[in-house]
Amino acid sequence: MAAKLLLWTIRVLALLMVMVSILPMIPSGQWWVRIWEFPRLQLTWALILPLVLLVVHGLWKRWRIEHAVWMALILAVGGWQLSHILPFTSLWSTEVPTAEVPPGEAQATLKVLSANVDYTNDRYDEVLSMVRREDPDLLLLIEVDHAWAEALTSLDQHYPSRIGEVRSEGLGMVLWSRFPFQEQEVKHLVSERRPSVFVTLDAPGTGPVRYVGTHPVPPGLRDRVASNDETDERRDSRVRDAELILVARRVQQDADNRWIVTGDFNDVAWSDGTRLFADLSDLKDPRRGRRLLSSYHAERPLWRYPIDHLFVSDGFHLVDLERVRVPGSDHFAVTATLAMAQKDRAKPKASAEEQQKAEEMVEEGAEDAAEHGVSSTPSG
Known part of the structure; x- marks a missing residue:
């Protein structure tokens, strides 16, 4: 028996x-x-x-x-x-080459930090101390509500450039930069509730660098349907996927420039959606060939996934890549120091099948946003 x-x-x-x-x-x-x-x-x-x-x-x-x-x-x-x-893992080949700086030679670098601070978190001073200790050139903070915005005002003294949108319920996002913006825009790609920031930086000794910070809606999130406030349902992945595809299209349309895309994608590094994003944009993941760098959930080691991302175009080599604890948050921050390198002129070469799949994702995401009464005008 x-x-x-x-x-x-x-x-x-x-x-x-x-x-x-x-x-x-x-x-x-x-x-x-x-x-x-x-x-x-x-x-x-x-x-x-x-x-x-x-x-x-x-x-x-x-x-x-x-x-x-x-x-x-x-x-x-x-x-x-x-x-x-x-x-x-280190068993694989790297996508982003390791920077090799000859002894005694200076090289232009750019340090980027992206962190979901968790809008329910109130450890403001400790997070500020973490930011000052890391001292990034580009700082993206996600889930910035009005309490967080007020607590972070001292950052404006250290960073001359700032753009973003402060919103409640984990929907805010603010970018601080040590370098001036040549162009800047907050876009609502699929959902009018979820901002993404698009800027062009004037990086010294480098020329323009285009940067995107994004935070798509997580699948499984409980959400009220606008047409029926009594209905509470879980969101599927269509709006998330569409938002990532629209970011990839923006990169694809301007492939001659250097690009950095960071944020809480609410999607794992190996998913079909993230891989399609990388194929369409031709952006590279510095974790490949190095380590997983799982970022969520910070307090549950057995249930951690790599959902906070940093992608770069060619024209960057990697000096350093780290995961940093954010006091009080359920996410780790992801920080990378990038060295400037030669930029080739190759265009992204996504297949016709991938392009068709991307088109379908954008259409489905727009439909889902419309069903929930949060639609924005999708733009590529």
């Missing part, structure tokens, strides 16, 4: 792992489908349990063909999950 119960436990666990591994392959924006793109690392570790139980059962009741079938299935699922994770 115990052996039979153990075998059925193995069967159920293995089938559950197969099911949640297959779900993200379904072309759906439903949050309960897309959410399974997040815990690939956790699911890989979880596969150890049915694998160990299978070995125990095989030794106990003699190895049979069924054991070999389940073993092959578990290993195949583990390999599938690892194929998404391994590019973010």
Whole structure:
């Protein structure tokens, strides 16, 4: 009886792992489908349990063909999950080259820090101390509400340039810069509630650098439908995906310039949406070939995912990449020091299929925003 119960436990666990591994392959924006793109690392570790139980059962009741079938299935699922994770380890080649500065030579660098401070967090002075200690040239803070804006006014003395939008409920965003802005704009790409900042920096010794800070809506977020205030439903991923695609299009249209895009994407580094964003924009992820740098949830080590991102165009090499604790926040900050390098003139080369998929994502995102009464005029 115990052996039979153990075998059925193995069967159920293995089938559950197969099911949640297959779900993200379904072309759906439903949050309960897309959410399974997040815990690939956790699911890989979880596969150890049915694998160990299978070995125990095989030794106990003699190895049979069924054991070999389940073993092959578990290993195949583990390999599938690892194929998404391994590019973010030192086993893979890097996308952004490491900066090599000859001894005694100065090189123009740019330090960027992006952090979701969490609008429910009230440890203002500690966060200010963290910012001053890191001393970035570009500082993007997300979820800046009116209390945070008031607490951060001293930053205006250290950074001559500032742009953003202060909003409640975790929707605000402010960018501070040590360098002057040649161009600056707050855009509402899909949802009128969610700002993104677009600026062109006049970086000394470098020329113009284009920068985008963004914070798309997370899938699974509870939200009221404007047409029915009594209805509380979870958002799917369509608005998030559309917003990222519209940022990618902006980069794609001006590929000759240097670009930096940072923010809380509410999407993991290995997802289809993030990879499509990278393919369309031809931006590079400095984590690839180095480390995962999971940023959320800061207080739950077993449930952390890489959802705070920093992408750069060619024309940048990496000096340093770190994860920094933000006092009181559920996110870590991501900080990178970038060195200027030769910029080539290659254009992004997304396939026709990827372009079509991007078009569909934008249309679906606009529809979802309209359904929730928060639509903005999408622009590429």
